Amino acid sequence: MEDPAFFCVFPGKQITILPYLCRMLTISQRGNAMPPSPIRKLVPFAEAAKKKGTKVYHLNIGQPDIETPPQILDAVRHADFKVLEYSHSAGNESYRRKLVDYYKKVGIEVDHNQIIITTGGSEAIIFGFMACLDPGDEVIIPEPFYANYNGFAVEAEVVVKPITSSIETGFALPAISEFEKMITPRTKAIVICNPNNPTGYLYSQEEMDTLKQIVIKHNLFLFSDEAYREFAYDGKQISAMQLEGAEQNVILMDTISKRYSACGGRIGAFVTKNKQVLDAAMKFAQARLSPPSFAQILGEAAVDLPENYFDATRAEYLRRRDVLVKRLNAMDGVFCPNPGGAFYAMAKLPIDDSDKFCQWLLESFNHNNATVMLAPATGFYGTKGLGLNEVRLAYVLNVDDLNGAMDCLEAALKVYPGRTK
Structure with a gap:
């Protein structure tokens, strides 16, 4: 059925105007909602x-x-390419194998096939949201939280449910009873950053065990942003990947940006032992073809830095x-x-x-x-x-x-x- 026409009458003339000529160009609701x-x-x-x-x-x-460590910049400067090709969508295998060694040193046991190299930690977070959450699903995030989580949630059309931590307690994790109050049939995940941006809070073993208890009981994902792993001053950083029994719940989102003062490198990692999640994330990785090649050389060289670098x-x-x-x-x-x-x-x-x-x-x-x-x-x-x-x-x-x-x-x-x- 054709759109009905309407008429504008001018002195001595009647002009037919089709509706499509009057439509305005507008941006999407998602674009308007993006903070x-x-x-x-x-x-x-x-x-x-x-x-x-x-x-x-x-x-x-x-x-x-x-x-930025000069050794890793030199690795990029001296890269010998005849053709700057796409890498594997999951990232260079040599880099992923080196990351296995890096993670082992910090107490995380993974296989190179459980790692997808991403364009910065941001893409790892987006992969996690897109692979695990449907539009309208809810994620619980202790607030205050990294502001871009809001933007990633808008992109994935998911709902952020903040659970408030207080400056008076140094931003300690809220009690398990407070999490229980927040959980609804649409709740799909909890997001943490450890050590935390913006608060600098470092989660204790007890708090990490509390999170494990919640995600297992309610069958939730635990997205763990560990960009600042090496910078723990008043205790040891406990990775969500070390929570025994929650291996299928945990998705680690990582980056070299702060670790090696290489924010412009835009290289991160999506790590999980959940094969179904990994396979879904891999489809998003294939859709964007590959992570940047020079930056992977940078990241691979960083793993070779001496252990006392930090x-x-x-x-x-x-x-x-x-x-x-x-x-x-x-x-x-x-x-x-x-x-x-x-x-x-x-x-x-x-x-x-x-x-x-x-x-x-x-x-x-x-x-x-x-x-x-x-x-x-x-x-x-x-x-x-x-x-x-x-x-x-x-x-x-x-x-x-x-x-x-x-x-x-x-x-x-x-x-x-x-x-x-």
């Missing part, structure tokens, strides 16, 4: 401040200043953490729990609105011709209204610059018009 990055949305204000000659201390994003890096982050937390807790009205891992801290500030405060720092404040860029915590919560008086800080600058940033923050809090106490 902007709470971490990057303040970039234009930072750029404007720099144009005015203001030094900006960047504590807003997890881009390490630690030098000692100096871990010690440097620990030193920075201690300086940051001490400075924050010495400020009037500020509270910052000690993060056990990663290189992030969450702080509670005496402010009315973290979004306004972080923008004000860049637009209207400077201290000795410098200011500091922070990430408003509102973007890390799924529950509306939470995080208004919290910010995330990434201690990815050297100690001198960290102290400079803290000088700026301390001075700013004394004059901020929206200070609450």
Whole structure:
């Protein structure tokens, strides 16, 4: 059946207009629902401040200043290709076999056929969501959580159900009874990041056992983002892959980005012992053809770094953490729990609105011709209204610059018009 025409009458003329000529080009509901990055949305204000000659201390994003190991960059420089071909959709077998050795060193037993190399950890998360979840399914995530989980959920058309952890407890895992309250017939998975971004919280063995109990009892997937595995300061990182009895429930999502200060490499890994899940994820891997070849060379060379490579890096982050937390807790009205891992801290500030405060720092404040860029915590919560008086800080600058940033923050809090106490 053809679309009915309608008529517009002009003086002396009658013009037929077909409906398709009047349709507007619109973006999808998914495109409208896709959230902007709470971490990057303040970039234009930072750029404007720099144009005015203001030094900006960047504590807003997890881009390490630690030098990328020259050995792994050399491996890329010296790569001898006649043709830059596609790799296997699961990634180069030589790299996957080397990852088996890497995982064995950290207490994880896997086979190379249980690993899919991904374009960054982000693609590993997307593969997990797309392979395991249907539109309308629910995933429980302890909040505050990595903001991009929201975006990945929108892409997969799944529903994030946040379960709130508190800054007063250092963001410890909520009680098992709180998880039980959240579970519905549509609940399909729990997502964790360990050590955590944005809080730096390091889950204990007891907490990991609690998660194992929940996912086995309710037949849920456990997606475990372990991007910061090597950076655990107050205890040992417990991988979800080490939870005996939950092997079929666990999907590990990994990346070289923070581990080797290689964020631009865009190489990650999707790891699971669940063959059905792996086979489904492999279809998505085939649809995007292959992970990047040069970056796989980078990743493979990284596995060959000496075992003591992380000692100096871990010690440097620990030193920075201690300086940051001490400075924050010495400020009037500020509270910052000690993060056990990663290189992030969450702080509670005496402010009315973290979004306004972080923008004000860049637009209207400077201290000795410098200011500091922070990430408003509102973007890390799924529950509306939470995080208004919290910010995330990434201690990815050297100690001198960290102290400079803290000088700026301390001075700013004394004059901020929206200070609450």
